[in-house]
Amino acid sequence: MKALQIARYSKTDLSVQLTELERPQLAPREVLIQVKAAGVNPLDNMVTRGEVKLIVPYQLPLTMGHECSGVIAEVGAEVSDFAPGDRVFTRLPNKRPGTFAEYVAVEASAVALMPQTLDFVEAASIPLTALTAYQALELLGAKASESIFISGGSGGLGAMAIPLAKARGLIVYTNGNAASHERVLGLGADRYLDYKSEDYLKELPQVDYVLDSVGGKELSREMKLLKAGGKIVSLKGLPNGRFARRFGLPLWKQWLFSLVARGLEREAKAQGATYEFLFVESNGKQLHAIAQLIEQQGIRPSVDKVYPFTEANAALAKVAAGGAAGKIVLQVGQ
Incomplete structure (x- = not known):
């Protein structure tokens, strides 16, 4: 699968590199998500600069990206809350980012069904x-x-x-x-x-x-x-x-x-x-409550611009420059 990674920390070079990786293998309590869209955040650039390594000591090279929407492709042996085909969104646990990829394995406890009122791009901008x-x-x-x-x-x-x-x-x-x-x-x-x-x-x-x-x-x-x-x-x-x-x-x-x-x-x-x-943590239960609130109140997130997967570095630069009128999102899959 295609993925976007960093191999080192840098204060000046915020770019990611396109690479080929094996599709993730599932642990019993994980789900495999086919990523449709991924949110791009200031946190992504903070990670590249090494600004959060005292809080979360990542192992490099690192697949980037902390949130996404997509479709469940597989479920682990001990997962009962989700099934293949479910439309979901998630903020990954801090120690294992990786949504800038075609597939990502994530603990089911960090996942929720995405709001039915939103499309994949809108849902990816939320978690x-x-x-x-x-x-x-x-x-x-x-x-x-x-x-x-x-x-x-x-x-x-x-x-x-x-x-x-x-x-x-x-x-x-x-x-x-x-x-x-x-x-x-x-x-x-x-x-x-x-x-x-x-x-x-x-x-x-x-x-x-x-x-x-x-x-x-x-x-x-x-x-x-x-x-x-x-x-x-x-x-x-x-x-x-x-x-x-x-x-x-x-x-x-x-x-x-x-x-x-x-x-x-x-x-x-x-x-x-x-x-x-505050350094935000993954929480599927809270995300479920947020999804219900979005549906009940008709909340629609503000999305500034959507970039194709191949233009991730332009998306990261846009976030670093500031001034966006809403969220920046990567379109990963159709």
Whole structure:
């Protein structure tokens, strides 16, 4: 089968190489998915740069890709929830990416039937961002009538985080590029700011929660938006000790991450708030709940552009450049 791999980490070369591999052999609790489409994410470029190797120590060469939609081709001997021909979507377990390929073997516990209302391209755009939003809202303990600021809501994350937050009854504020104003309001956002001309610290009231997708210096600014007792979950900040314990990392990494995130913890505490870091994990049950919500509420994800499998490097470059109005997707099979 054809697959797209990296053989080394690189800060400057984010490209993948087309290679031929044997079709995966199934373990008893796995399913084999014939991939139809695969989502392309900032996480893919972070992996290539080596930015997450302390969290997940991959073995190279590595087949890339973390989410996909497709059709089940085979099921393992101990799988009873799925059958060949089922239309499914998945976010693969962290230690075994590989959706940039014609076939992928994945634990059945990470898989769910895709929403019947969506096609393969739309379904492939959902798992990673939707699970990120779902798990972030769980970690925040977000409740109806409370408020949240979602940074960068015009991109792929916002396309799922905004409707999921609204489904919980939250008041949702977000920002992004001016061109996406009406589209993002259509997702359910209560207020949308142009990040170039409107400062959320000046324009918005203090909020209960922040979902940060930017990191860096913006984290400190976003903390100032929080009410006393508020919480911020970052996808791009520094991992902290609580994250390391939840993620089951060894004790030395728990100690290391507690040390490196100490400054962010102090900043949050000075605001009377709490800082958390999130690295999304696979979860078929949560994905099933997300699929039901999508069907019930008629949610349609925002897809910016679809690239053919042979143009994966252009897709990765588009994600790295930022500014996409929704998700970037690879068309793998017909």
